[in-house]
Amino acid sequence: MPKRISRRTSLPQSLNHSAASFGRWVTTDHLHVADICNAKLGFRDTLFLVIVGLVLRCLGLLGSLAVIYAMVIYGLPWFLFGTLP
Numbered sequence: 001m002p003k004r005i006s007r008r009t010s011l012p013q014s015l016n017h018s019a020a021s022f023g024r025w026v027t028t029d030h031l032h033v034a035d036i037c038n039a040k041l042g043f044r045d046t047l048f049l050v051i052v053g054l055v056l057r058c059l060g061l062l063g064s065l066a067v068i069y070a071m072v073i074y075g076l077p078w079f080l081f082g083t084l085p
Helices: 007-026 032-036 043-081
Strands: none
Touching: none
């Protein structure tokens, strides 16, 4: 009589297959970043990307400063004294 395979032995193989599939999916380049990095850009395109990046970073800095200002000016007195200025 052939030896019957237990259901418990198939569970780790299933988990192993699922983990391998998930790992393969995670490491796949879904956004095609490699193609973007290998693209030949001209001087104007590169300068445009640098300027846009700089503007976005400056906007992020201003937004962060506005949040910190609001937290210090309004949040700190409310937290310490229970009143707003």
